[in-house]
Amino acid sequence: MSDVNELLEEAIKETENLNEGEVFLVKDLFKGYVWNxxxxxxxxxxxxxxxxxxxxxxxxxxxxxxxxxxQQRYEKVCK
Structure with a gap:
């Protein structure tokens, strides 16, 4: 399994695919089987x-x- 720092980088990169105003959990940034x-x-x-x-x-x-x-929720906002 990947190193936690690599997973963090993946999660941060995946936030670029979210729409403004979208609310999400960290686990939403991974495919279900990857998260599990x-x-x-x-x-x-x-x-x-x-x-x-x-x-x-x-x-x-x-x-x-x-x-x-x-679980902490996050929201993508405009800069």
């Missing part, structure tokens, strides 16, 4: 790294509310 193959501990780490990336970068992704299952 990532070990749980790596998925949790990936979520933390992605949130840190979004909070530190002045980009077009912002963190919004969490889901009822405590």
């Amino acid at each position: 193959r990532i070990p749980r501990k790596d998925r949790l780490l990936l979520g933390t790294l992605f949130l840190n990336y979004v909070n530190k970068m002045e980009g077009n992704i912002k963190a919004v509310e969490k889901t009822s299952s405590n």
Whole structure:
């Protein structure tokens, strides 16, 4: 399985394919079977790294509310 940093890069790159105003979870940035193959501990780490990336970068992704299952939601906004 891929290194978590490689997965983070893939997730960041995949955000370019989202439309403005689209709300998503990190797992939405991967095909279902790819996401399911990532070990749980790596998925949790990936979520933390992605949130840190979004909070530190002045980009077009912002963190919004969490889901009822405590997953962070994000929204693509215009720059």
